[in-house]
Structure formats: C-alpha cells, structure tokens
Amino acid sequence: MSINDLRVTPVSGALGARLHGLDLNDVDDAVFERVHELLLRHLVLFVPGQVGLTPQAHVALGRRFGEVEVHPFLPKVDGHPELTLIESDKGGKADEWHIDVTFTPTPPMASILHLVTCPPAGGDTMWSNQYLAYETLSAPFREMLDGLTAVHVLRAPEVGEFSAEHPVVRVHPETGRRSLYVTRMWTSHIPQLSRDESDAVLQHLFDHSESPRFSCRYQWQAGDVAIWDNRATQHLAVNDYAEYRRGQRVTVLGDRPTGDAPRWKEYERAGDERYWPRRVTAKSGY
Numbered sequence: 001m002s003i004n005d006l007r008v009t010p011v012s013g014a015l016g017a018r019l020h021g022l023d024l025n026d027v028d029d030a031v032f033e034r035v036h037e038l039l040l041r042h043l044v045l046f047v048p049g050q051v052g053l054t055p056q057a058h059v060a061l062g063r064r065f066g067e068v069e070v071h072p073f074l075p076k077v078d079g080h081p082e083l084t085l086i087e088s089d090k091g092g093k094a095d096e097w098h099i100d101v102t103f104t105p106t107p108p109m110a111s112i113l114h115l116v117t118c119p120p121a122g123g124d125t126m127w128s129n130q131y132l133a134y135e136t137l138s139a140p141f142r143e144m145l146d147g148l149t150a151v152h153v154l155r156a157p158e159v160g161e162f163s164a165e166h167p168v169v170r171v172h173p174e175t176g177r178r179s180l181y182v183t184r185m186w187t188s189h190i191p192q193l194s195r196d197e198s199d200a201v202l203q204h205l206f207d208h209s210e211s212p213r214f215s216c217r218y219q220w221q222a223g224d225v226a227i228w229d230n231r232a233t234q235h236l237a238v239n240d241y242a243e244y245r246r247g248q249r250v251t252v253l254g255d256r257p258t259g260d261a262p263r264w265k266e267y268e269r270a271g272d273e274r275y276w277p278r279r280v281t282a283k284s285g286y
C-alpha cells in the first residue's frame with residue numbers, strides 16, 4: 001500500500017479516528033510515521049478489515065513503536081508470547097475503566113488490539129481522552145493535583161501483589177501535554193492526603209475522567225484493530241453480551257511516567273501506614 005491510500009475519519013469530537021486504506025501486514029517506514037503522528041493527535045486509531053493480520057505482522061507493528069511486553073501473567077496465544085489473549089469465557093472482560101498495567105513502574109505506552117471474534121451484537125469498547133479530563137478541571141484544582149502522586153495496586157491471590165507510584169498528572173513524553181493519570185481499576189490512594197480526602201478526590205477524578213463528553217465508543221467487526229496511546233487515555237470493554245469474544249493484544253512498553261516534582265513529600269504516609277480501599281480487589285490484570 002502507499003501512504004496516499006490512507007484516509008482518516010474522526011469517530012467522536014473527543015478522540016479516536018478510523019483509518020481507511022491500510023493493510024497492517026504491509027507497513028513501511030512512511031506509513032508507520034503517519035500512523036504514529038495520527039496516534040499522537042487522535043489517541044486511539046481504528047483500522048477496519050484486518051482479518052488476515054498475521055501474528056508476526058501484529059508483533060512487528062508493536063516493535064516499530066518500541067519494545068514489546070510479555071505480560072507478567074495473562075494468557076498468551078500459542079507460540080506467540082508477545083500476543084496477550086483476551087477471551088470472554090476466560091475472564092477477559094475488562095468492564096471497568098482502566099489504563100493498562102499502571103500497577104508497574106513503567107506502564108505500557110501503547111496497546112494494539114486485534115479483535116478476532118466478535119459477539120453478534122454488543123462487546124463495544126470505549127476510550128476516554130485524559131488530556132481533556134485534566135484541562136476541564138478548574139485551575140485551583142489542577143494546581144493542587146500537579147505535584148501529587150498516587151499508588152496503583154493489583155492484588156490477586158493467584159498472581160500476587162504489584163504496586164507502583166505515579167504522578168496524578170503526567171506530562172506526555174512526546175507531546176508535552178498534561179493528562180490525568182488515575183484510574184478506577186488500579187488507583188488505590190494519594191499518599192499525601194488523609195484517607196477521607198484521598199477517597200473523595202479520587203472518586204471525583206474517576207467520575208470526571210469517565211465522562212461521556214471525553215469519550216468515543218467503537219462497535220467492532222471481526223478483524224478490526226485498535227491502537228491506543230495508553231499514556232493519555234483510559235478504556236473500558238462494555239460487558240453487554242453473552243457470546244464468545246476473542247482479542248489478541250500486543251502491548252508496547254513505556255517509560256516511567258513523569259509530572260511535576262512531588263510538592264508535599266513531608267505529608268507522605270510511610271509504606272506501612274498506607275491502606276488499600278475496598279475497591280482494590282482481585283482483578284484480571286489488564
């Protein structure tokens with residue numbers, strides 16, 4: 001294919017664009033450069049009609065962005081450890097808003113999901129633009145959040161406990177824009193605040209960041225691919241179906257999230273005084 005074949009149509013006013021005329025089995029430098037640029041602009045890209053995408057080409061696309069993750073514990077496609085398997089009948093229904101794998105020190109920068117089998121109706125996925133979530137907060141509230149950190153936790157009996165601390169507001173390493181970086185699925189607490197303050201602030205941030213006005217919703221056809229920037233979006237798989245659904249995901253490793261220097265170190269609770277709210281329960285690890 002040639003770069004001239006590529007057409008771009010936005011899918012919502014907040015984020016997301018559909019790319020027409022792409023064959024992901026055949027991506028050269030010029031096409032990749034354009035896809036990368038479009039990803040930074042639209043945050044999630046949808047590429048329809050990739051039924052014949054090979055595992056090798058899927059992984060190779062991920063490698064163009066950077067080093068590809070082998071997920072610490074989720075199931076993999078046979079013979080392809082870089083392809084994480086998301087199957088609805090094996091718990092693969094990520095139906096709570098999340099940013100991928102923020103319970104590790106260097107969460108992924110991008111994910112590339114190939115939907116191989118779709119239910120006859122339902123099983124859409126939603127994304128939310130976290131630049132807009134940050135920018136629509138009031139200036140005084142933004143000022144308080146800049147320089148706070150949050151602890152992200154996964155505790156699941158079968159896989160153990162993971163945790164990492166990140167800025168509440170991160171600065172995107174490529175665009176320099178600020179985005180909200182807390183997420184209902186993994187963020188436990190803000191250690192510089194009291195427990196009640198932390199719970200109240202996080203509850204507000206979760207509700208705000210998941211608002212429909214920052215979102216897009218994608219109705220999949222088997223073979224479609226979504227590529228998202230995990231540094232400035234959250235997403236949720238809508239659990240409104242009973243049939244089998246299968247996705248294969250390549251995840252590109254990211255760097256350590258950065259933001260303003262922590263401003264309230266002296267208020268921080270020691271590790272053993274930290275607490276895990278009730279919402280931090282066993283989860284599937286997306």
Ligand SMILES: O=C(O)CCC(=O)C(=O)O
Binds near residue numbers: 094
């Ligand atoms: O199944 C989906 O549509 C999304 C899966 C998901 O949340 C993920 O890959 O992180």
